[in-house]
Amino acid sequence: MIPIETLSPAEAEAALPDLAALLHACVLDGASIGFVLPFALPEAEAFWRDGLPALRSGARRLLVARQDGRILGSAQVGLAGPPNGRHRAEITKVLVHPAARRRGLGRALMLDAERVAAAEGRTLLILDTRADDAGEALYRSLGYAVTGVVPDYACSPAGVPEPCTFMHKRL
Numbered sequence: 001m002i003p004i005e006t007l008s009p010a011e012a013e014a015a016l017p018d019l020a021a022l023l024h025a026c027v028l029d030g031a032s033i034g035f036v037l038p039f040a041l042p043e044a045e046a047f048w049r050d051g052l053p054a055l056r057s058g059a060r061r062l063l064v065a066r067q068d069g070r071i072l073g074s075a076q077v078g079l080a081g082p083p084n085g086r087h088r089a090e091i092t093k094v095l096v097h098p099a100a101r102r103r104g105l106g107r108a109l110m111l112d113a114e115r116v117a118a119a120e121g122r123t124l125l126i127l128d129t130r131a132d133d134a135g136e137a138l139y140r141s142l143g144y145a146v147t148g149v150v151p152d153y154a155c156s157p158a159g160v161p162e163p164c165t166f167m168h169k170r171l
């Protein structure tokens with residue numbers, strides 16, 4: 001199994017082109033993860049670059065699965081929150097390259113994200129995903145409960161509004 005690494009802000013900055021390639025490949029493959037087509041590599045790199053301040057402040061952790069120097073998957077743990085929400089964390093951008101799916105990388109990234117959140121004293125995890133997508137199946141398999149489904153929440157890469165499933169899990 002490919003080990004999961006938590007990247008330092010400097011490591012993340014050095015890996016921007018690789019991270020951009022991962023995000024770009026996922027969106028072009030149809031993943032509904034915040035972007036619509038056309039979606040170019042510079043836009044993908046800008047997403048990760050814009051996230052560097054949160055890594056530097058400690059508000060977010062970035063986990064990656066890397067094999068032979070190539071990033072095949074990622075997940076983020078959001079640790080920010082208001083004073084009354086410091087017991088929860090949000091898991092976002094769980095991505096596995098289309099060519100590396102169904103080999104357990106998504107599950108490994110999620111388990112490590114849970115480990116990171118627990119180490120920070122977080123006892124409640126929240127996340128969301130396009131309804132009935134592979135992400136929902138992955139999260140259900142890990143014990144996440146459906147909080148609710150919001151219709152027409154986000155547009156697919158093709159620009160069509162689709163429902164989104166919000167989920168949670170107590171650690």
Ligand SMILES: CC(C)(COP(=O)(O)OP(=O)(O)OC[C@H]1O[C@@H](n2cnc3c(N)ncnc32)[C@H](O)[C@@H]1OP(=O)(O)O)[C@@H](O)C(=O)NCCC(=O)NCCS
Binds near residue numbers: 104
């Ligand atoms: C969701 C995603 C991260 C799963 O990654 P993965 O590495 O293929 O997942 P795993 O191999 O670890 O799968 C673990 C379990 O999740 C479930 N699962 C994953 N993909 C599935 C799919 N396409 N259909 C049904 N179940 C699926 C299965 O229960 C699977 O266990 P199994 O293979 O023993 O049956 C990947 O499909 C992806 O990157 N999708 C695009 C981005 C995205 O939508 N992310 C989620 C929202 S941010």
